[in-house]
Amino acid sequence: MSEKISLPIAADQSGPGQQSAPRTRAQGGDVMSEIEADVKGQKVFLYMKGTPDFPQCGFSARVVQILQHLGAEFGSSDILVDPEKREAVKVYGKWPTIPQLYIDGELVGGCDITTEMFQSGELQSLLGASK
Numbered sequence: 001m002s003e004k005i006s007l008p009i010a011a012d013q014s015g016p017g018q019q020s021a022p023r024t025r026a027q028g029g030d031v032m033s034e035i036e037a038d039v040k041g042q043k044v045f046l047y048m049k050g051t052p053d054f055p056q057c058g059f060s061a062r063v064v065q066i067l068q069h070l071g072a073e074f075g076s077s078d079i080l081v082d083p084e085k086r087e088a089v090k091v092y093g094k095w096p097t098i099p100q101l102y103i104d105g106e107l108v109g110g111c112d113i114t115t116e117m118f119q120s121g122e123l124q125s126l127l128g129a130s131k
Contacts, residue, residue, distance in 0.1 A: 031088040039102040044074035044127065047089045048099040051078050059111035060099045066118045067101075072127050103127065 029037075039045045044067065050056030052064045056078075067074050079086040079098055086098070093100050093107045101108040103126055108114060117123035 031084050032092060035085065035089060035092045038075065038077060040105045042073075042075040043104060044072050045102045046074055046076040046099055047079050047102075048076055049078070049080050052076055056080060057098075059097075062111050063099045063101055063114050066114060066123070070118075070124060070127055 038047075046052075046060075046063060046067070048055065048057075048060035048063065050060055052068070052074075055061035055064055064076075077085065079089060089098070089100060090096055093102075095107060095110065097110050099110055099114075101110070101114050108117065108123075108126070114123065117126070
């Protein structure tokens with residue numbers, strides 16, 4: 001049986017007036033910092049139910065399908081495995097439902113908005129996709 005050990009967190013290396021990078025809970029941060037690190041750490045990030053390979057709801061599956069069709073590289077987080085993050089994501093984005101798609105650190109919306117933007121070509125422009 002493996003034993004978990006706690007490692008000390010490195011001291012904040014930012015100087016006066018500089019903000020340190022958001023930290024995950026594993027790095028000693030809080031769930032909101034972890035969400036901020038997720039959405040700002042990648043151009044495209046999706047909070048979803050399940051994973052891109054095994055979505056657990058039709059709305060999440062639809063957004064994944066659209067992103068994959070456009071050839072977009074994206075990160076994702078399965079909110080079903082983390083109840084704290086599931087609730088915090090709704091607060092962070094001021095959006096009550098999942099999935100939530102972020103592009104360039106900004107909330108785009110859920111399935112309906114993503115689908116509408118795809119159909120109008122607006123999502124392709126936002127992603128720089130040619131499809």
